[in-house]
Amino acid sequence: MKFSTLQELAACCGEDQVTIGELMLSEQAKESGKSEQQTFDAMANYYRIMKEAVRKGLEEGVTSRSGLTGGDARRVHQYMNEGVPSLGTEACTALAYALAVSEINASMGRIVATPTAGSCGIIPGVFVSAQERYGWDDERLVMGLFAAGAIGYVIANNSFISGAEGGCQAEVGSAIGMAAGALTELRGGTPEQAVHAVGLALKNSLGLICDPVGGLVEIPCIVRNGFGAVTALAATDMALAGVRSVIPSDEVIGVMLEVGSAMPSKHRETAKGGLAQTPTGRRIMSELYGRKTKDSGENR
Amino acid sequence: MRFKDVFSIIGPSMVGPSSSHTAGAVRIGRAARRIFGALPEQADITFYGSFAETYRGHGTDLAVAGGLLDYRTDDERIRDALAIAASSGMVLTFKSGHNPAVHPNTAKLSLRGGGREDVIVASSIGGGNIELTEVNGFDVKFTMNYPTLLVFHKDRPGMLSDITGILGGINIGYMDVDRKGRSGDALTVVETDEPVPAELVDRIRRLSDVSRVCMADLTAEEVER
Numbered sequence: 426m427k428f429s430t431l432q433e434l435a436a437c438c439g440e441d442q443v444t445i446g447e448l449m450l451s452e453q454a455k456e457s458g459k460s461e462q463q464t465f466d467a468m469a470n471y472y473r474i475m476k477e478a479v480r481k482g483l484e485e486g487v488t489s490r491s492g493l494t495g496g497d498a499r500r501v502h503q504y505m506n507e508g509v510p511s512l513g514t515e516a517c518t519a520l521a522y523a524l525a526v527s528e529i530n531a532s533m534g535r536i537v538a539t540p541t542a543g544s545c546g547i548i549p550g551v552f553v554s555a556q557e558r559y560g561w562d563d564e565r566l567v568m569g570l571f572a573a574g575a576i577g578y579v580i581a582n583n584s585f586i587s588g589a590e591g592g593c594q595a596e597v598g599s600a601i602g603m604a605a606g607a608l609t610e611l612r613g614g615t616p617e618q619a620v621h622a623v624g625l626a627l628k629n630s631l632g633l634i635c636d637p638v639g640g641l642v643e644i645p646c647i648v649r650n651g652f653g654a655v656t657a658l659a660a661t662d663m664a665l666a667g668v669r670s671v672i673p674s675d676e677v678i679g680v681m682l683e684v685g686s687a688m689p690s691k692h693r694e695t696a697k698g699g700l701a702q703t704p705t706g707r708r709i710m711s712e713l714y715g716r717k718t719k720d721s722g723e724n725r
Numbered sequence: 726m727r728f729k730d731v732f733s734i735i736g737p738s739m740v741g742p743s744s745s746h747t748a749g750a751v752r753i754g755r756a757a758r759r760i761f762g763a764l765p766e767q768a769d770i771t772f773y774g775s776f777a778e779t780y781r782g783h784g785t786d787l788a789v790a791g792g793l794l795d796y797r798t799d800d801e802r803i804r805d806a807l808a809i810a811a812s813s814g815m816v817l818t819f820k821s822g823h824n825p826a827v828h829p830n831t832a833k834l835s836l837r838g839g840g841r842e843d844v845i846v847a848s849s850i851g852g853g854n855i856e857l858t859e860v861n862g863f864d865v866k867f868t869m870n871y872p873t874l875l876v877f878h879k880d881r882p883g884m885l886s887d888i889t890g891i892l893g894g895i896n897i898g899y900m901d902v903d904r905k906g907r908s909g910d911a912l913t914v915v916e917t918d919e920p921v922p923a924e925l926v927d928r929i930r931r932l933s934d935v936s937r938v939c940m941a942d943l944t945a946e947e948v949e950r
Binding site for chain 2: 426540570590690693
């Protein structure tokens, strides 16, 4: 790849007069030795899986394997259709769609990691709702996924994208930054504006710990995906309005690395702290594993 | 760079709930299966760090079992993988270990069958990406994002040039060599840009002082790579 920071990414786009998505597509084709068409088709397949997960989560209202969560996407969608949501219909749709995909994930259904499964609802929530809202064709959204991927590539290589290494900021935080930057570009923003959107978004999730109840990607992961989609829309609006990330986005990524490296292990996906260790979190865990040990086979 | 391309960020397509604890674990199981070269009769899995704390909630055990059954990360049979493993004749055990020195999402797999044993240590580093860090006591590092050749051999002058000579026009992206001592047992890991044809693998296998060669390639089934 010919960029390793967001600043370089925006500069490369400027030199080649291409969008972030176009640059990523051509760099990826070079890296893999495949044609741009093959590379595009692989990403288009991912976008189909994302849309299918949105549909399935809303229509079928799945329940998680543990039985702890499910049906919230439908709840929000129904509420939205019956009245005037505080967010307005468009942002509330993004929220409902993000919840839907995260619920599919918790039920061991099929999703695309963006960048991880714990954060798999945010990009589909933002993208699929934006597609309906603005009437964009699939091709445009697929290019948006390349843009999101370019941003995630920089974050992942300069910081981290796993909760076990860097907390929730690394998963949900990265996804929000990726969605915000990509949507900024999809809506006609410049690469510089897209990069500002990433920094604005990331600043809002710095320090977020990974504390899943029972170690499951459910509580609080699913609602954080819903919130994440809405936050991405807010960051996009700020960037398109001309708001800048005064601390450059690459430096914000550096802060994510610093904060995540200092995070104690109990707040990095071990279920040993945070919400997982509240009285209720502990009760849920003991009910879950008490039950599991009893009636799960010898292979457990 | 730990993450080399856009599809290590967007992707993989997978069954949930966790890219590191489920999809990465499937890939660890599958990589081990490909190195072992067959369905093992017995697989003893030790989980470390966050894997050890949360593997049941994330279905990490199902995922490793699915990988050992050679499933892709998005195979919906993964949720039934323990039962399928049992009916396929693979005995699986899972336990938690403690080793603060390893990456927080690490698994050790001891695979046995047909009078052979392979011990593989691998970590799941996020987004379904993995790093294999140990094979049968050799310290190596590779990702399974490329066709990967493992050559077990005696440490001797000229061995690497013999191997690379046979590979000829096939470009090598990355290589790692570890030995247990001067002139002792060694392992050479070669990541290539394209699959190595069986005929060339055979020629490497016939080299003097080569005891075993594995071609482990997940790229054909992982469509995007």
